[in-house]
Amino acid sequence: MLGLAAVIYTGSHATAQIAADTATNAAGRLSVLQVEGLAKQLINQYGFNVTPQMAAAIAVVESGDVNNIAAGVMTCDTRQEPQIGDASTGMMQTLLSTAQWLATSKGYTAYGVPTAQMLCTPQISMYFGLAYLDYLTTYGSAPQVNAFLSGQSELDGWVVQSYNAGPGNSSPAYLAKYNQAYDAIVYGGG
Numbered sequence: 538m539l540g541l542a543a544v545i546y547t548g549s550h551a552t553a554q555i556a557a558d559t560a561t562n563a564a565g566r567l568s569v570l571q572v573e574g575l576a577k578q579l580i581n582q583y584g585f586n587v588t589p590q591m592a593a594a595i596a597v598v599e600s601g602d603v604n605n606i607a608a609g610v611m612t613c614d615t616r617q618e619p620q621i622g623d624a625s626t627g628m629m630q631t632l633l634s635t636a637q638w639l640a641t642s643k644g645y646t647a648y649g650v651p652t653a654q655m656l657c658t659p660q661i662s663m664y665f666g667l668a669y670l671d672y673l674t675t676y677g678s679a680p681q682v683n684a685f686l687s688g689q690s691e692l693d694g695w696v697v698q699s700y701n702a703g704p705g706n707s708s709p710a711y712l713a714k715y716n717q718a719y720d721a722i723v724y725g726g727g
Contacts, residue, residue: 541601543567546673554698556633558627563707564613565607565611565613566601566610566611566612567606567608567609567612567628567659568609568610569593569596569597569601569609569610572592572593572596572597572609572610572628572659572663573589573592573593573722574589575589575659575660575663576589576592576593576596576663577589579660579663579664579667580592580667581713583647583664583667583711585667585668585671586670586671586674586675587667587670587671587674589721590646591670591693591696591697591719592629592663592666592670593718593722594665594715594718594719594722595629595666595670595697595700595715595718596610596628596629596663596666597610597659597716597718597721597722598637598711598715598718599614599625599628599629599630600612600614600627600629600630601718603714603718603721604717606718606721606722610628611628612627612628612657612658612659612662613626613627613628613633613657614626614627614628614630615653616630624653626657626662627656627658627659627661627662627665627666628662628663628666629656629662629663629665629666629667630661630666631656631662631665631666631669633651633652633653633656634671635665635669636651636656636665636668636669637650637651638668639665639668639672640665643668645665645668645671645672645673647664648661648664648665651665666700670696670700672705673695673696673699673700674696674704676699676704676705694712697711697712697715698711700710716718
């Protein structure tokens, strides 16, 4: 079977190929290579300003195990977030309210307004995770983004921490896990 990273598809054939390439194992997990390939296909299709490796590393942190990335990524976890009265769902652990806001207010409409069950679909979970990352890369009022645009700072760390804790909020522990997963994916072990 061809990997998503190898070929870019459009139209209904793309949906069929994605479904084939996102078949989970018996434990309901995708391999990191499948996750990275899915991210690459969606990035190419929708023009997200994110790397497949960033998306795959976030999926590992959110729904995998940074100490055992070979185990893969769960595709349908739901984690209650009682401090904000919401739940994060799917392999990218996107808050349902965030995914719905991205669809209704920010123009990320390829899958309509998602439900929690829709976010359990790997393709849809990845789409809304990428959409939020893409949004964060253009979050113009943040000093970190402005510093990046003027060549003074590293945007990835700000985006990764904001993905977890909200725009501009610091999450050093999350960033450390992300860096561990990213390094394993990029430099071996992914």
